Amino acid sequence: MAKAIMLQGTGSDVGKTVLVAGLCRVAKKRGLNVRPFKPQNMSNNAAVADIPGDNNAGGGEIGRAQWLQAIACGVAPSVHMNPVLLKPQTDVGAQVIVQGKVSGEARARDYQAMKGRLMDAVLDSWGKVGEGADLVIVEGAGSPAEINLRSRDIANMGFATRADVPVVLVGDIDRGGVIASVAGTHLILPEEDRRMIVGYLINKFRGDVSLFDDGIRSIETFTGWRCFGVVPWLKAATRLPSEDSVVLERLASGETRALKVAVPMLGRIANFDDLDPLKAEPQVEVVFVPPGKPLPADAGLVVIPGSKSTIGDLLKFRENGWDRDLLAHRKRGGHVVGICGGFQMLGRTVRDPDGIEGSVTEAEGLGLLDVETVMEPEKTVRNVSARSVPFDLPLEGYEIHLGRTTGPDRLRPSAVINGVEDGAVSADGKVIGTYMHGLFGANGFRGKFLESLGIKGGGIDYRAEVEQALDEVAAELETHLDCDAIFALAR
Incomplete structure (x- = not known):
């Protein structure tokens, strides 16, 4: 299997999709054969991707984010990059796409019961994505702090612990309360999950990054986790396709x-x-x-x-x-x-x-x-x-x-x-x-x-504008993150 690292967020919309795309482009520029992966996504912004081995299929659905991340890697998108896609149809129900194909519909409560068998599809796709790759960069969904959903989780720590993938936690400073969100995640995670986290990064900082030095020291005091860097507000990200309707x-x-x-x-x-x-x-x-x-x-x-x-x-x-x-x-x-x-x-x-x-x-x-x-x-x-x-x-x-x-x-x-x-x-x-x-x-x-x-x-x-924006995001991440350390921790 390829080495892997996973980004999970302290909440939704903290910028994981763009960070994964940017790190994929950083790895590609370093000559690595890199792939994106997201076990479970929820979005009505879908893309059409190849179904490897199925010559009769016209294509399957994945989240638009993984399509963008595949572009960042310089590879064709595959349904295995996002094996489970939920497409909301009502406030309480969604269409369930498994490895590119419609598997059925489920209300939110029913879907929780389905997750056990969906993990098999996730792990099957995980094995396929890693074939021939040097590095796989994984994107979580929502937050690992949703401990009420932990027993059947396939998107965050449920996947990370099964696949033994180290996790970098992403905090969004723009929404406020980032110290509490990172420290609070450390506090409530069970030990099995907490030990998967190898450090954290702060995203969407506006202004003088040095002003957060005391914040980094505070988070280290509460958690013992290392900081991989503070990412400024990425202007180039506005030129990339957005996946989630919350934006x-x-x-x-x-x-x-x-x-x-x-x-x-x-x-x-x-x-x-x-x-x-x-x-x-x-x-x-x-x-x-x-x-x-x-x-x-x-x-x-x-x-x-x-x-x-x-x-x-x-x-x-x-x-x-x-x-x-x-x-x-x-x-x-x-x-x-x-x-x-x-x-x-x-x-x-x-x-x-x-x-x-x-x-x-x-x-x-x-x-x-x-x-x-x-x-x-x-x-x-x-x-x-x-x-x-x-x-x-x-x-x-x-x-x-x-x-x-x-x-x-x-x-x-x-x-x-x-x-x-x-x-x-x-x-x-x-x-x-x-x-x-x-x-x-x-x-x-x-x-x-x-x-x-x-x-x-x-x-x-x-398309050239999108490629240029990905290059600019990658350059910012190289400047503000310790990418060497992040990649070195992949396993």
Whole structure:
């Protein structure tokens, strides 16, 4: 097996994903054959990854974070990098993806009982990820301090103790109380778990790092753990895809630009990183609109993103009054793009006769495209190469969706995917629907699309921007962390 080190956090959203990606890039630059691994993830931002050994499979689902970390390693993503993915569908239940494939659905309490058998899949994938690698960098989920869940844990110390992987604890100073969170974790962990921790690091520090010297001494007094360093606020991280919807409120561009793009924050929003290439454009302002707020009247484009619960989010869309805002936007001559679930919402109706998404089996659509959707049990999961029909330019992306969409507007497809027409376009060309995620990632298409909205000079090399951001994060970690010591402790 490859050597391994694991990052666990004192809580959620402490920056583990970016730190793992950055350390993966550091290791790659040192010539190491490095891989990412996350035993269990919870996110509706998914990516399509290879299923090694299954030549008949189109691909499987993993968390978008592990897709980014694979890029940092310079390797193709594999379903074994994230063997268990939970995709929330309701407040109390989620779809369970195991080694890339749908395993079923579970309410939160039922899922706890499933974890025993899921550990087998985790350890199987763990063995596969390590094959041929020099180093595996593991990301935990949530916090090891959730001792009420420890007996069936597969994401943090439950995995670390079974796989014998040393742990670096990550504390987030930006949210406050970091000394208490690190020392408190030490206090409440059972001895078996505490001895797995080889030290800690502090993340998201703003200002003069030396001001925290006394804090480091205090933590050492309480815990005896060594500090591997204090990481400043990583500005480059804002140019990387975000996985968790808890960051949506912070994702607006923050300044007025030539084109405003409004994105309603659906309750079960999925794959909202589809908007990242637009956010990266210097002349584009992306505004994520929270529930209770109207879609801005000065938006030139409204993008309805993917959803893990199309009917549920469609009903909430109307409750928020966004349907009226959208019609007003159209009357002003505004453009609309619907991606995946957003495409389904733009039609006349969405029907779910088998109750796949929930108890509500039919909902009236927004009526901007003359199509209708019927949910079907079989899920489409695949990476695709395609061509834009309106702009006759190449596209690359992926599909993750349930449902079949038909209707007259399908005679005006938005793209041709693997020789098959996809999506729909309104008669005036201003409403576009597609099942393809990653639509805006194609530089040439994005530039021409923005030009059709009056924005010239778009079409930056977005993938190069992501690579540059990863290099910048890695350089910061080399400066502020004792990476030699962290890698040396891997076993």
